[in-house]
Amino acid sequence: MGRTPCCAKEGLNRGAWTAHEDKILTDYIKAHGEGRWRNLPKRAGLKRCGKSCRLRWLNYLRPDIKRGNISVDEEELIIRLHKLLGNRWSLIAGRLPGRTDNEIKNYWNTNLGKKVQDLKSPASAGKKELKKNETRPQSTAISKGQLQRFESKVVRTKAIRCSKVFINPQLPPLKTEPNPEQNNRETAGPFNRTLASHTTTDGLSSLAGNDDNPSDFLLDFSVEEFCLSDLLNSDFCDVGYSNKNSNDLSPSSEHPGVFSDEMLQNWTTGDRLQPNVCSNLHSFCPFLDYGGDWL
DNA sequence: AACGTCTTCAACCGCTATCCA
DNA sequence: CTGGATAGCGGTTGAAGACGT
Incomplete structure (x- = not known):
C-alpha cells in the first residue's frame, strides 16, 4: 500500500488470515486473555504483527461478534449516531451490540454514505441506485426527510479537543405536557419509561447530585429488546434552540454548552441507560440543531 | 464463456492517546 | 516532567466476488 511498515515485518504473514491462524489466535486468547498484543504473536507462535492479531480478534474472532444483515433499526441508529x-x-459501534467499528465504518462507506449523498442530490442517484435497492429492500427503510435531517447536522467532534465544559444552567425546560401517545408507550421499553419519568427542568441537577452514573447517557439496549424506532423518532429532544451566533460559545450565549470529548464519550459508551441522565437529553439539542462548525 | 467494471469488506497504515517507570 | 511501550482510532487499500456487457 505504499507506506512504510509500522514495525519490522520480515518473515511475517500478511493479508488474509487462514483458519489455522484464526484457531491459534482464538485458542491463545481463550487461554491467556486479551492484551499484550505486541508479544502475543511470538508467544502464540503466529507469524503476524501484534496489531494485526488485535484487529483480527476484535473485528472477526471475538465470540460476541454479530455478522452481516444490519437491520433497519441498526441502520437508522447508525445514521443517527453518525449525525451526532x-x-x-x-463510539457508534459501542452502541450497537456485536458490531465492530470496522464493520460500521465499512457499512457507512458502502451503503449509508452513498445513500445520504444520493438523497442530497436525487438527480445523481440514477437507475443504478434503484436497482441496488431492489436487491436490498432493507435499504429503503429510511425516508428522505429523515436522511436530510441526519445529513445536515453532523457534529465535528474531532476538530478540536476540549478540556473545559461550559454548561448553561438556564436550560429551557423540556415540554412535559401530557401526551396520550407517550403514556401509551410508557410501558413499551426502558427508554420510553425513563424519558417519561425523568423529564426534569434542570439540566445540571442530575449531572451533579445523583448516585447513578450520569455518564451512562445514551442507549443501552439490544435492538431486539424493544422498538428502537421509538427512540429514533424521538429526535432525542426537540426543544427549539436557536443558534444564530455560531461563534459565540460562551456560557452566556445561546448555546447551553460546549462539551468535551470525554463527556461525549461518556454519553455514548455507558453500559446502561440511567434514568436520571435522561434529563440531560437537553444537552444534545445544540448538537442536533447545529449545522455549522460548533468548535 | 470471457472480459471489464463495480462493490464489498478484511486488513493495513499512520497517528494519537494513555499508561507507567 | 519525560519518554518508551502499548492500545486504540479512523482513513485507506486491494483482493475477491458479484455483476454487466
Whole structure:
C-alpha cells in the first residue's frame, strides 16, 4: 500500500488470515486473555504483527461478534449516531451490540454514505441506485426527510479537543405536557419509561447530585429488546434552540454548552441507560440543531 | 464463456492517546 | 516532567466476488 511498515515485518504473514491462524489466535486468547498484543504473536507462535492479531480478534474472532444483515433499526441508529458523533466509529459501534467499528465504518462507506449523498442530490442517484435497492429492500427503510435531517447536522467532534465544559444552567425546560401517545408507550421499553419519568427542568441537577452514573447517557439496549424506532423518532429532544451566533460559545450565549470529548464519550459508551441522565437529553439539542462548525 | 467494471469488506497504515517507570 | 511501550482510532487499500456487457 505504499507506506512504510509500522514495525519490522520480515518473515511475517500478511493479508488474509487462514483458519489455522484464526484457531491459534482464538485458542491463545481463550487461554491467556486479551492484551499484550505486541508479544502475543511470538508467544502464540503466529507469524503476524501484534496489531494485526488485535484487529483480527476484535473485528472477526471475538465470540460476541454479530455478522452481516444490519437491520433497519441498526441502520437508522447508525445514521443517527453518525449525525451526532461524526466518524467516530468506535463510539457508534459501542452502541450497537456485536458490531465492530470496522464493520460500521465499512457499512457507512458502502451503503449509508452513498445513500445520504444520493438523497442530497436525487438527480445523481440514477437507475443504478434503484436497482441496488431492489436487491436490498432493507435499504429503503429510511425516508428522505429523515436522511436530510441526519445529513445536515453532523457534529465535528474531532476538530478540536476540549478540556473545559461550559454548561448553561438556564436550560429551557423540556415540554412535559401530557401526551396520550407517550403514556401509551410508557410501558413499551426502558427508554420510553425513563424519558417519561425523568423529564426534569434542570439540566445540571442530575449531572451533579445523583448516585447513578450520569455518564451512562445514551442507549443501552439490544435492538431486539424493544422498538428502537421509538427512540429514533424521538429526535432525542426537540426543544427549539436557536443558534444564530455560531461563534459565540460562551456560557452566556445561546448555546447551553460546549462539551468535551470525554463527556461525549461518556454519553455514548455507558453500559446502561440511567434514568436520571435522561434529563440531560437537553444537552444534545445544540448538537442536533447545529449545522455549522460548533468548535 | 470471457472480459471489464463495480462493490464489498478484511486488513493495513499512520497517528494519537494513555499508561507507567 | 519525560519518554518508551502499548492500545486504540479512523482513513485507506486491494483482493475477491458479484455483476454487466
